[in-house]
Amino acid sequence: MAEYICLLNKDTTVIKPAKKTPILLRMIVLMFAMVCGVYICSVCLKQTSIHSKIKFQDIQVVERLSPDDDHGNLQISSVHYPNPETFSRAECAHNPVRYFAILSMQRSGSGWFETLLNSHVNVSSNGEIFSVLDRRRNISSITRTLDKVYNLDWFTSASKNECSAAVGFKWMLNQGVMQHHKEISDYFNRRGVFAIFLFRRNLLRRMVSVLANSYDRHAKLLNGTHKSHVHSTEEAKTLAKYKPMINSTLLISDLKEVEITAAKALEYFNSTRHIVLYYEDLIKNPAKLKDVQAFLGLPLMELMSRQVKIHKGPLSDHVKNWEDVNKTLNGTAYESFLQADY
Numbered sequence: 001m002a003e004y005i006c007l008l009n010k011d012t013t014v015i016k017p018a019k020k021t022p023i024l025l026r027m028i029v030l031m032f033a034m035v036c037g038v039y040i041c042s043v044c045l046k047q048t049s050i051h052s053k054i055k056f057q058d059i060q061v062v063e064r065l066s067p068d069d070d071h072g073n074l075q076i077s078s079v080h081y082p083n084p085e086t087f088s089r090a091e092c093a094h095n096p097v098r099y100f101a102i103l104s105m106q107r108s109g110s111g112w113f114e115t116l117l118n119s120h121v122n123v124s125s126n127g128e129i130f131s132v133l134d135r136r137r138n139i140s141s142i143t144r145t146l147d148k149v150y151n152l153d154w155f156t157s158a159s160k161n162e163c164s165a166a167v168g169f170k171w172m173l174n175q176g177v178m179q180h181h182k183e184i185s186d187y188f189n190r191r192g193v194f195a196i197f198l199f200r201r202n203l204l205r206r207m208v209s210v211l212a213n214s215y216d217r218h219a220k221l222l223n224g225t226h227k228s229h230v231h232s233t234e235e236a237k238t239l240a241k242y243k244p245m246i247n248s249t250l251l252i253s254d255l256k257e258v259e260i261t262a263a264k265a266l267e268y269f270n271s272t273r274h275i276v277l278y279y280e281d282l283i284k285n286p287a288k289l290k291d292v293q294a295f296l297g298l299p300l301m302e303l304m305s306r307q308v309k310i311h312k313g314p315l316s317d318h319v320k321n322w323e324d325v326n327k328t329l330n331g332t333a334y335e336s337f338l339q340a341d342y
């Protein structure tokens with residue numbers, strides 16, 4: 001703008017010698033300079049007021065994200081209002097959108113949980129988008145991917161329509177979350193992304209599931225296709241036939257490591273608005289799903305999933321060297337993992 005004005009002034013001085021009335025011209029130049037001055041001042045004033053508005057909004061965001069707030073205070077403010085490039089928001093243009101991310105670990109029920117969420121007519125949870133290495137190679141590719149999701153420009157089979165009231169995806173902690181936690185939690189706080197932590201209480205059952213799933217990746221027990229999730233009891237039985245060996249030497253340290261990772265994740269994101277869920281609680285108490293819907297500010301609905309649990313019944317049925325495992329955990333902090341039957 002300044003350059004533009006200077007050019008205009010130059011033009012006037014160029015014109016000057018042609019005119020024969022210097023006083024009148026001087027008056028014109030003076031007037032012009034005054035008008036410009038007023039204009040520049042008004043532009044400056046406008047910018048300062050924009051700056052102060054942005055600051056004010058930032059402060060609001062920080063306050064709203066305080067984890068101490070109770071559920072009653074949940075407000076989806078206009079800060080969450082999407083600014084999509086390609087997503088048509090014609091019908092529900094004025095519905096606010098909540099951004100969320102399901103932070104979890106492999107074999108902790110997040111696939112099942114996501115199908116539950118996606119059974120809600122107003123939720124678009126876009127799957128494990130950071131399973132693709134290129135999207136999490138560095139923080140700038142992570143940010144770019146997140147922007148695309150939260151600008152409602154990410155399309156998957158889960159993308160509903162313009163009436164999504166909550167948009168997110170699931171993110172495994174080992175897919176760059178722990179590595180770039182600082183930048184990611186800053187991003188979450190800046191854009192108002194809510195974190196849904198989903199963990200498993202019984203880490204021994206999780207370990208069995210991890211081992212069985214990794215075995216099936218090669219063995220492909222179901223007709224030569226690898227399946228991480230199944231939709232029928234027959235398929236579940238076939239997958240559960242395989243009984244993994246658990247290395248008892250490393251068992252305790254492995255369990256501890258998973259426990260520490262979960263605790264660290266909670267600490268890293270302690271300034272982000274979040275809810276902590278446990279797979280076992282969701283299984284035992286479906287009312288927990290209401291908490292999730294309230295957390296996301298959704299109209300309450302019955303949520304459903306067609307997925308069938310793979311490892312059912314006592315764990316001793318699913319581990320080859322059970323006696324060994326029993327002995328290793330007996331008398332330790334993890335002893336309860338041996339009994340729990342879900």
Ligand SMILES: *[C@@H]1O[C@H](CO)[C@@H](O)[C@H](O)[C@H]1NC(C)=O
Pocket residue numbers: 134137138140141
């Ligand atoms: C980040 O990763 C992307 C995708 O792999 C790559 O194109 C880009 O050059 C990387 N940027 C930096 C700063 O390393």
Ligand SMILES: *[C@@H]1O[C@H](CO)[C@@H](O)[C@H](O)[C@H]1NC(C)=O
Pocket residue numbers: 092095121122161163164165299
């Ligand atoms: C939920 O989806 C329905 C159907 O698409 C739509 O009519 C309604 O406005 C949506 N509600 C919210 C809160 O977005």
Ligand SMILES: *[C@@H]1O[C@H](CO)[C@@H](O)[C@H](O)[C@H]1NC(C)=O
Pocket residue numbers: 223
């Ligand atoms: C397994 O493969 C056979 C032959 O290709 C097919 O007839 C059958 O439907 C398949 N079963 C499942 C569960 O996909």
Ligand SMILES: *[C@@H]1O[C@H](CO)[C@@H](O)[C@H](O)[C@H]1NC(C)=O
Pocket residue numbers: 247248249250
């Ligand atoms: C268990 O892990 C340890 C350390 O990696 C290894 O030395 C040992 O051979 C493993 N035991 C079995 C039964 O695989």
Ligand SMILES: *[C@@H]1O[C@H](CO)[C@@H](O)[C@H](O)[C@H]1NC(C)=O
Pocket residue numbers: 267268270271
């Ligand atoms: C979050 O964790 C950090 C340590 O990583 C701690 O200093 C801080 O007090 C915690 N904040 C809250 C609100 O718990």
Ligand SMILES: *[C@@H]1O[C@H](CO)[C@@H](O)[C@H](O)[C@H]1NC(C)=O
Pocket residue numbers: 326327330331
């Ligand atoms: C479990 O530990 C108790 C003592 O803590 C011991 O008496 C018992 O024999 C142990 N059981 C097994 C299977 O090792």
Ligand SMILES: *[C@@H]1O[C@H](CO)[C@@H](O)[C@H](O)[C@H]1NC(C)=O
Pocket residue numbers: 316326327338339
């Ligand atoms: C562990 O071993 C002890 C002793 O053999 C047995 O009494 C107990 O039932 C076993 N626990 C489980 C969960 O199998």
